[in-house]
Structure formats: structure tokens, C-alpha cells
Amino acid sequence: MMYRNGGLLNARVDILANELKNALEDANNEMYNLIVLEKISALNGYYNSARQAQSNVMKSEIYQGYFTKYYT
Numbered sequence: 765m766m767y768r769n770g771g772l773l774n775a776r777v778d779i780l781a782n783e784l785k786n787a788l789e790d791a792n793n794e795m796y797n798l799i800v801l802e803k804i805s806a807l808n809g810y811y812n813s814a815r816q817a818q819s820n821v822m823k824s825e826i827y828q829g830y831f832t833k834y835y836t
Contacts, residue, residue, distance in 0.1 A: 773818045780811040 784807040787793065787800075794800055 773814060773821060777811070777814045777818055780807060780814055783807055784811050 784804070787804050787807060
């Protein structure tokens with residue numbers, strides 16, 4: 765069950781990574797524009813949060829497998 769949740773996160777992380785990459789690679793970005801900076805900052809925060817959640821799901825899955833293997 766946890767693996768399925770991790771799989772759902774993979775798609776979201778990929779979308780966020782692509783959006784952030786496109787925003788940073790755009791040569792016509794007005795970096796002095798507060799709205800552009802706000803969008804990049806928000807994408808960066810969402811991406812980092814999604815990666816952290818993805819890591820936590822995988823760690824809990826590994827721990828759950830270890831627990832059931834040795835303690836049940």
C-alpha cells in the first residue's frame with residue numbers, strides 16, 4: 765500500500781521538477797519581478813516538500829518491511 769502512495773508522489777515530484785526547471789531556464793524571465801520570484805520560490809518549496817514526503821514514505825515502507833520480517 766505504501767509503495768502505491770510513493771508511486772503517486774513520483775508523478776507529482778516529476779511535474780514540479782519540470783516546472784521549476786523551465787522557470788529557471790527561461791532566459792526571458794524578469795528576475796526582478798516579484799511575481800516571478802514568488803512563483804520560483806513557491807515551486808522550490810513545493811518540490812522540496814514533495815521530495816521530503818517521498819523520502820519519508822520510502823523510509824516508512826522499508827521500516828515496515830523490516831518490522832514485519834523480524835517482529836511478527
